[in-house]
Amino acid sequence: DIQLTQSPSFLSASVGDRVTITCRASQGISSYLAWYQQKPGKAPKFLIYAASTLQSGVPSRFSGSGSGTEFTLTISSLQPEDFATYYCQQLNSYPRTFGQGTKVEIK
């Protein structure tokens, strides 16, 4: 099974900060990686697919990059509505594993 490790697990940041979350795969997954945002008590919301393609309607301050085993999600200027938990997911093979999540909190 492919393991995904996100870092950091917890991040404290201020509005306007640039934030980067890393997701590392235990083996190569090409660009079959998606990112999701989840707010408390809500279902996950899909943000990015194919490692770097933004879902329609997602603000351009979000971006993704990487391929193979190392990927990043960057928020260029953190907004109040971005405080949430972010998950990466590999869709290269089954099981469709998720990273453990990165919680972004207000500093």
Next chain:
Amino acid sequence: EVQLVESGGGLVQPGGSLRLSCAASGFIFSSYAMNWVRQAPGKGLEWVSTISGSGLSTYYADSVKGRFTISRDNSKNTLYLQMHSLRAEDTAVYYCAKEVVVPAARRFDYWGQGTPVTVSS
């Protein structure tokens, strides 16, 4: 508008059974793979199972293999998860999610609101 509405969750005793449903609308249901993903209280997301659009292919997490069965009725636009031999560690909110399977664009693009399952005596 795509909508996924789960139902069937509740309180069940260890060893018991439960069937979850996910009613889909707003897209051609039979054209898409569908998934169940769960989230234990205070924990992260865990993929549970996938079924292809035709229903001919199914995949399971090791943690549920042999106990859970995913199925779909394309005539009713409904996804199911039959759960047997439930354990305390199956306690979670269960989400259904639609999957885009185009190789270059795979993702779980729509999610339901979730249905809670509690396994406890």
